[in-house]
Amino acid sequence: MTDNANIYAVVLAGGYGTRLWPISRKNRPKQFLDITGEGNMLQVTIDRLLSMVPYERILVVTIKEHIGDVRKSLPDLPVSNILVEPAKRGTAPCIMWAAIWLEKIDPSAIMMVVPADHIVIGLSEYIQALKNACDVAKK
Numbered sequence: 001m002t003d004n005a006n007i008y009a010v011v012l013a014g015g016y017g018t019r020l021w022p023i024s025r026k027n028r029p030k031q032f033l034d035i036t037g038e039g040n041m042l043q044v045t046i047d048r049l050l051s052m053v054p055y056e057r058i059l060v061v062t063i064k065e066h067i068g069d070v071r072k073s074l075p076d077l078p079v080s081n082i083l084v085e086p087a088k089r090g091t092a093p094c095i096m097w098a099a100i101w102l103e104k105i106d107p108s109a110i111m112m113v114v115p116a117d118h119i120v121i122g123l124s125e126y127i128q129a130l131k132n133a134c135d136v137a138k139k
Contacts, residue, residue, distance in 0.1 A: 004134070012114070013061065015031070085097070
């Protein structure tokens with residue numbers, strides 16, 4: 001079993017979801033839609049991760065326009081764990097910014113980066129793959 005004491009999940013939830021138009025719109029992006037009937041995509045993503053990391057080690061990266069939706073979707077997530085992108089620059093700079101932020105709070109952190117808008121089939125295999133990746137990262 002993976003020792004997950006320094007594992008953090010960075011959940012990317014800042015996009016506008018324009019690729020799923022017309023269901024997803026700028027004011028209602030796909031990460032806040034209930035596609036599967038189990039909650040919105042952000043909530044379902046967090047639920048998957050809670051078997052590995054507690055809320056205290058989950059960071060959600062979003063944009064200013066989505067802060068309210070994140071807080072409404074995840075009332076148990078500490079407000080300090082919502083990272084608001086200073087400027088919209090795309091996925092790679094967003095991940096780097098989160099890594100720099102995380103390194104400041106825990107230099108030994110293992111960072112998983114997970115999009116908030118994916119549907120996962122085969123949950124146990126997915127979780128095992130994340131655990132395996134974290135084990136490799138620790139080495």
